[in-house]
Amino acid sequence: MTPPPGPIYLDHNASTPVLPEVRDAMLPYLGEYFGNPSSTHMYGQAMKAAVERAREQVASLIDCAPREVYFTSGGTEANNLAIRGLSAANPERRHIITTVIEHPATLAPCNGLEREGYRVDTLPVDETGRVDPGQLSLVVGPDTLLVTVAHANSETGSLQSVGQLAKIAHEAGALMHADAAQSVGKIPVSVASEGQDLLSVAGHKLYAPQGVGALYVRAGVNIEPLLTGAGHEGGLRPGTENVASIVGLGRACAIAQRDLAVESQRLLQLRERLWRRLLEGVPGLALNGHAEFRLPNTLNVRFPGVSGNRLLEKCPSIAASTGSACHESGESGSAVILAMGVDPVDAVGSVRLTMGRSNTEDDIDTAANALIEAWRTLV
Numbered sequence: 383m384t385p386p387p388g389p390i391y392l393d394h395n396a397s398t399p400v401l402p403e404v405r406d407a408m409l410p411y412l413g414e415y416f417g418n419p420s421s422t423h424m425y426g427q428a429m430k431a432a433v434e435r436a437r438e439q440v441a442s443l444i445d446c447a448p449r450e451v452y453f454t455s456g457g458t459e460a461n462n463l464a465i466r467g468l469s470a471a472n473p474e475r476r477h478i479i480t481t482v483i484e485h486p487a488t489l490a491p492c493n494g495l496e497r498e499g500y501r502v503d504t505l506p507v508d509e510t511g512r513v514d515p516g517q518l519s520l521v522v523g524p525d526t527l528l529v530t531v532a533h534a535n536s537e538t539g540s541l542q543s544v545g546q547l548a549k550i551a552h553e554a555g556a557l558m559h560a561d562a563a564q565s566v567g568k569i570p571v572s573v574a575s576e577g578q579d580l581l582s583v584a585g586h587k588l589y590a591p592q593g594v595g596a597l598y599v600r601a602g603v604n605i606e607p608l609l610t611g612a613g614h615e616g617g618l619r620p621g622t623e624n625v626a627s628i629v630g631l632g633r634a635c636a637i638a639q640r641d642l643a644v645e646s647q648r649l650l651q652l653r654e655r656l657w658r659r660l661l662e663g664v665p666g667l668a669l670n671g672h673a674e675f676r677l678p679n680t681l682n683v684r685f686p687g688v689s690g691n692r693l694l695e696k697c698p699s700i701a702a703s704t705g706s707a708c709h710e711s712g713e714s715g716s717a718v719i720l721a722m723g724v725d726p727v728d729a730v731g732s733v734r735l736t737m738g739r740s741n742t743e744d745d746i747d748t749a750a751n752a753l754i755e756a757w758r759t760l761v
Contacts, residue, residue: 389701390745394679394738395536395564396703400630401589401739407633408591411626419623420614429625436632440596443635444562444581445572447601452615453628456595457563457584458487459608461530463597463618464559464580465491467605468528469500475527475556481505481513481542482721488530488561501525510672511540511722518550526556533571533581534564537718537734538671539680541565548577557603563587563595567638568677569646579603585627589739590634594627645739650678652737656746657681663754670719670732679738684724685731685753688760689713693733696756700749703734 391399411432417425419433434448441448454460465478465488480492482504496502503521505513518529529551534541548558559580565571567588573581580603585594599605599618611620660667666686685693690704691713704716715729724732735749 389699390749391740392700392702392735392737392745392749395539395587395677395734395736397586397592398589398738399740400591401634401637403637404590404630404633408626408630411629415625419625420612429623432625432629433623436628436635439632439636439639440583441598443571443639444566444583444598445574446598449616450598450601452597452599452618453623453631454595454597454619455593455624456586457485457561457582458595460582460584460595460597461485461487461559461561462491463605463608464582464599465495465528465530466608467618468557468559468580468603469495470606471604472527475525477501477503477523477525477527479503479505479518479521479526479529479551479556481507481531483507483511483535483718484530484532485536485561485563488532492530507540507721509723510675511535511538511670511718512672512675513542513547515543515546515550518547522550522554522556524555526551526554528557528559530559530561532561532564534562534568534677534680535671535718536564537716538682538722539564539677539736540671541569541675541677544578545576548579552577564677567635567642568649568679570642573598573600580605583631585631585634588634588638590631591627594624594631596631646678649737649741652741652743652746653679653681655743656735656737656750657683659747659750660753663750664757668728670722670724677736679736681735681737682719683733683735684719684728685733685757686728686761687731688757689730690733692760693731693753693756696759697749697752699752702736704732 417429419430437448551558557579560578561582563584579600581598583596586592668684670682719729
């Protein structure tokens, strides 16, 4: 894959470029194929077949039945549909459990339910950004409807023990939702073995276009749609399907499944190369996140004595971020990093560096040198 011109792109947890194979798969559905998938004639049925083929590709990647996959506009809608839709369909249970480090796409609907009278418990995380399953055991109960947790944190890459959390939830009669926007396509994800009842997918995190995603809903779990209209997507997501983007998501999932083992190992090697180079050049550099249970492409580090934003300003040759790109703000430390117990002064020095398919060893070495030189000019 040819990298785009400009800075070295190390912000793949924010968004990924559309793969050429994905774009090529989409193009016919922006031209020669144009029918409505709900139409019974040839033009419509060709589009419907493309949607169902994509549904099978998504299902294969996350290890579920195709009929359990519902297409959405992205991860945010999928999270809202899971949380809001489940609560609307199951009003007898009014307790939700989440964590302090969730993305706003999870925290906002939980906060909305809390304003409507639901009880929402927010679990803490340890210094590596992980939830202690024992903490969940202390708060889950007979009134708990849902435990909703990101499989992998977008900023640190730290992984949660979703299988263990799902087991604890199920023992109390609750359901488990995982926001897997960051993990799907980077590491193996199996709802069959891990036990999630609902799982969110975001296309633009795995080389599909922006504006498309999916929600897995285990067969037998009842949820209500957020919108009203015709009966598209099994009645859960009314509106004519965005076929070209759905095709792109399906193709991206097929590529991810094909290349997962090799690409995840390659990214891990690049991540560790960058970590070693930065450690050599920046005394006092610290890791944000778990050393082992972490996405293979994600390195979040604290540069001592400097602001992460100022550091990146000094590195125009690198495209990276100081937190989740969906909610960056000012010079205050990231809420995720602060929740891990990092001193607020130190937290400001955090920089997230996330690698992807276009990155090479030369990119890593160039980026490390630029970051080290920029840090030296600021301290």
